[in-house]
Amino acid sequence: MPRMPRTILRACAVTRDFVGVRALDSVSMEVRAGEVLALVGENGAGKSTLLKIFAGVIEPTSGTLESVDDAGVTTALRLRNTRDASHHGIALVHQELNLAENLDIAGAILLGREPNRFGWMDVAAMRREASVWLARVGLDMDPGTLCGTLSIARRQQVEIAKALSARSRILILDEPTSSLSAHETTRLLDIMRELRDAGQAVVFVTHHLNEVLRIADRVVVLRDGRMAGELAGADIQRGRIEELMVGKSFSGATRARQAQDRPRNGPRDGSRGLMLHRVVSTHRRRAAIDLHVSRGEIVGLAGLVGAGRTELLEAIAGVGACDGAVSLDGVSLSGTVSSRVDAGVAIVPEDRARDGLFLRDAVGINVSVAWLPRGARFGVVDRAAERGVVTAAMERLRMSMAARDRTAQTLSGGNQQKSLFARWLAMKPRLWLLDEPTRGVDIAARHEIHEAIREAARGGAAVLFASSEMEELEVLADRVVVMHDGAIVGELGASEIDSAAILRLATGGVLS
Amino acid sequence: MNGVKKNIGLIVLLVITCVIAASFGSGFLTAFNAMNLIQRTALFSILGVGAGIVIATGGIDLSIGSIVCLAGIATPWLLVEHGWSPWAAVPVVLAVTALLGVGHGLLVTRLRLQPFLVTLCGLLLYRGVARWMTDDQSQGFRGEFTGLRDIALAKIAIPGLESFRLPATAIPLTVLAVATGLFLSRTVWGRWLLATGSNESAARYSGVPTAGLTTLAYMACALLAGAGGMLFIFDIGSAQPSDFGNFYELYAIAAAVLGGCSLRGGSMSVVGIILGTAVLQVLRNAIILLGLGSELEFAVIGGVLLIGVSADEVVRRWGRTSAPGYR
Numbered sequence: 005m006p007r008m009p010r011t012i013l014r015a016c017a018v019t020r021d022f023v024g025v026r027a028l029d030s031v032s033m034e035v036r037a038g039e040v041l042a043l044v045g046e047n048g049a050g051k052s053t054l055l056k057i058f059a060g061v062i063e064p065t066s067g068t069l070e071s072v073d074d075a076g077v078t079t080a081l082r083l084r085n086t087r088d089a090s091h092h093g094i095a096l097v098h099q100e101l102n103l104a105e106n107l108d109i110a111g112a113i114l115l116g117r118e119p120n121r122f123g124w125m126d127v128a129a130m131r132r133e134a135s136v137w138l139a140r141v142g143l144d145m146d147p148g149t150l151c152g153t154l155s156i157a158r159r160q161q162v163e164i165a166k167a168l169s170a171r172s173r174i175l176i177l178d179e180p181t182s183s184l185s186a187h188e189t190t191r192l193l194d195i196m197r198e199l200r201d202a203g204q205a206v207v208f209v210t211h212h213l214n215e216v217l218r219i220a221d222r223v224v225v226l227r228d229g230r231m232a233g234e235l236a237g238a239d240i241q242r243g244r245i246e247e248l249m250v251g252k253s254f255s256g257a258t259r260a261r262q263a264q265d266r267p268r269n270g271p272r273d274g275s276r277g278l279m280l281h282r283v284v285s286t287h288r289r290r291a292a293i294d295l296h297v298s299r300g301e302i303v304g305l306a307g308l309v310g311a312g313r314t315e316l317l318e319a320i321a322g323v324g325a326c327d328g329a330v331s332l333d334g335v336s337l338s339g340t341v342s343s344r345v346d347a348g349v350a351i352v353p354e355d356r357a358r359d360g361l362f363l364r365d366a367v368g369i370n371v372s373v374a375w376l377p378r379g380a381r382f383g384v385v386d387r388a389a390e391r392g393v394v395t396a397a398m399e400r401l402r403m404s405m406a407a408r409d410r411t412a413q414t415l416s417g418g419n420q421q422k423s424l425f426a427r428w429l430a431m432k433p434r435l436w437l438l439d440e441p442t443r444g445v446d447i448a449a450r451h452e453i454h455e456a457i458r459e460a461a462r463g464g465a466a467v468l469f470a471s472s473e474m475e476e477l478e479v480l481a482d483r484v485v486v487m488h489d490g491a492i493v494g495e496l497g498a499s500e501i502d503s504a505a506i507l508r509l510a511t512g513g514v515l516s
Numbered sequence: 517m518n519g520v521k522k523n524i525g526l527i528v529l530l531v532i533t534c535v536i537a538a539s540f541g542s543g544f545l546t547a548f549n550a551m552n553l554i555q556r557t558a559l560f561s562i563l564g565v566g567a568g569i570v571i572a573t574g575g576i577d578l579s580i581g582s583i584v585c586l587a588g589i590a591t592p593w594l595l596v597e598h599g600w601s602p603w604a605a606v607p608v609v610l611a612v613t614a615l616l617g618v619g620h621g622l623l624v625t626r627l628r629l630q631p632f633l634v635t636l637c638g639l640l641l642y643r644g645v646a647r648w649m650t651d652d653q654s655q656g657f658r659g660e661f662t663g664l665r666d667i668a669l670a671k672i673a674i675p676g677l678e679s680f681r682l683p684a685t686a687i688p689l690t691v692l693a694v695a696t697g698l699f700l701s702r703t704v705w706g707r708w709l710l711a712t713g714s715n716e717s718a719a720r721y722s723g724v725p726t727a728g729l730t731t732l733a734y735m736a737c738a739l740l741a742g743a744g745g746m747l748f749i750f751d752i753g754s755a756q757p758s759d760f761g762n763f764y765e766l767y768a769i770a771a772a773v774l775g776g777c778s779l780r781g782g783s784m785s786v787v788g789i790i791l792g793t794a795v796l797q798v799l800r801n802a803i804i805l806l807g808l809g810s811e812l813e814f815a816v817i818g819g820v821l822l823i824g825v826s827a828d829e830v831v832r833r834w835g836r837t838s839a840p841g842y843r
Contacts, residue, residue, distance in 0.1 A: 341720055359718055360721060373708070374723050
């Protein structure tokens with residue numbers, strides 16, 4: 005039986021300024037043991053700032069944190085660094101997991117607290133202790149396995165085990181499901197539920213309202229750095245959360261229309277488009293893949309993490325090597341990414357910070373990079389034309405022109421992703437390859453990116469996108485192709501797309 | 517924008533070092549010393565620009581000094597010992613250095629070796645080859661080839677100035693600086709080179725031929741080191757294979773870093789590199805003129821470089837936290 009939630013941490017009128025910008029404005033909230041608290045808000049709403057304050061990464065400009073002990077006695081907390089925070093039992097699992105790849109699981113979990121004798125590590129004791137914590141998070145693996153070989157989902161479980169092993173009372177997860185497939189998400193939510201029932205306080209940030217609806221006992225919504233509202237129990241409903249997030253109501257009717265009357269795409273041209281014949285990624289040899297995406301068609305790639313979706317997209321783009329034949333409009337695609345871009349291919353990678361953006365450069369530079377040769381005479385770039393192309397692409401995605409000269413790293417996730425789309429819009433590609441096109445993107449930007457994808461298809465482009473979000477597959481795809489263990493295991497037409505069917509195929513099952 | 521600010525900082529630093537040198541030593545503000553300084557700045561800047569191009573891609577080239585030696589020693593060796601015509605020797609030496617650079621580039625991009633390792637091996641290898649092929653004997657022009665040597669030695673009279681004449685090496689440097697500056701800011705390849713240095717993976721996903729551009733950068737660097745080595749030997753007339761060009765890569769890298777090239781790659785300012793080289797040369801000159809003893813030279817240069825990059829980092833951090841929209 006779950007215990008009654010009891011307040012153990014309180015934020016009182018916490019404000020945080022970054023020179024000239026108020027990121028967090030007088031936020032007061034409580035964290036309770038035995039409760040799952042969801043922290044939601046659009047990008048830039050102040051969620052990350054609040055988490056960083058809880059984790060001791062930054063200190064509030066004003067306002068206080070208070071810890072409440074078993075007897076109900078309140079003491080002020082000053083968290084100057086992450087050590088202070090972990091001393092008080094607060095652990096943050098970052099969105100970007102940071103396990104040392106060369107350590108084994110036991111080493112990673114007990115990093116800095118290794119059982120030792122006179123400085124010599126006691127490996128057997130380490131593995132024994134690590135396996136206790138692994139069992140708590142339901143990860144049935146040899147503690148001697150190297151972290152570098154683990155999937156993202158498993159690394160996350162290791163991170164959680166690490167947090168638990170440090171005797172944390174408050175476990176904070178920053179967008180824990182953003183890299184997980186649907187199946188792995190379910191597993192993680194189960195773990196969170198078990199921890200809650202064991203009396204742990206679990207705080208998580210997410211962009212996926214479905215997860216909030218599935219697991220949260222209480223929801224805190226932030227908007228523009230302020231507390232927009234708090235919902236608990238039966239009040240936790242999608243419409244009400246969205247209303248608090250955006251400050252206006254997204255009525256149920258609007259949503260239904262978006263899902264049902266999805267604007268039909270342009271005239272299909274089945275004779276043209278992307279054609280894959282017996283494609284096998286040479287990076288990880290698996291089943292051969294045959295696939296056709298017509299011009300004007302949007303095809304979704306579903307599957308669990310590790311099913312081979314990213315490898316397939318990268319093989320088509322020329323990032324990874326593959327055997328077999330890939331052709332676009334009947335012309336064979338081969339060679340480097342550069343030659344395929346010339347042939348009309350666009351690729352938006354899964355990890356935009358690592359593979360997409362030039363974070364230290366201006367947004368304008370980020371947008372025009374692929375377009376440059378088209379605007380050059382004898383190799384010399386026409387700068388006026390460049391400015392024009394950048395402006396047009398950014399306007400189509402409704403980006404603020406003030407962003408053009410800012411460095412990409414200062415933008416929110418949504419605007420960063422839009423910058424990547426703007427880069428390719430300027431190229432008018434005939435084939436779009438999108439890997440998780442709206443990961444870590446706020447709702448408004450997500451709608452705009454979806455609209456840009458539909459518009460590209462209406463304009464006659466073939467679109468192939470991988471997504472772990474059922475909702476995205478439902479609203480965007482004309483057809484969903486499901487992958488499992490490197491092979492295509494099924495296909496669903498527009499009317500058949502539903503999460504249960506996709507999940508069954510993705511986990512290796514068959515449709516009845 | 518940021519680059520302009522940095523260059524103003526460097527000009528201030530240059531003026532300060534000049535004022536200090538001039539106020540203590542009587543020999544600094546002479547026409548002869550000015551000509552000497554411009555000559556040395558021009559020669560070392562050529563190496564600095566090469567180093568900067570490689571650093572802009574996120575790499576490093578430690579072999580510059582040894583390539584200076586190899587090219588500088590091989591030129592009189594071919595001309596004097598083997599009786600080659602300058603029309604054959606100069607292009608062959610330049611072509612060989614360019615090929616060495618291509619080799620570095622291919623090892624870095626195809627075999628994925630670390631640039632530090634590849635060019636460290638180059639540093640040892642080319643020095644050894646230069647010493648072996650000349651039997652470690654000093655090589656020089658023995659008073660011949662004066663026409664050829666005038667490429668580096670000629671002085672251009674300036675109307676109205678009696679004793680000051682501009683060293684001719686300023687001309688190739690100016691051409692190089694303008695061409696490199698335009699290449700980086702105006703051409704597709706230059707922009708892509710900087711993009712490769714800024715984030716190689718993102719550049720590749722954007723369709724940038726990163727391997728080719730990186731190889732091009734190593735080729736340009738080695739070619740400039742080769743050309744620089746030739747100009748150095750034209751200037752001094754003869755040299756020992758065992759010490760000619762020693763530590764020149766460090767002058768080049770120091771000038772590039774002082775001139776605003778981040779070792780993380782992605783940025784480069786040709787004007788900054790020339791100013792950085794000038795600061796280092798004035799410092800070196802001042803140490804000699806002030807009678808501090810040349811054994812202090814490296815210590816002073818190291819100290820100034822450390823202060824310069826620390827100041828830059830502090831200013832950069834302050835600038836970043838005050839940028840709008842930072843969360």
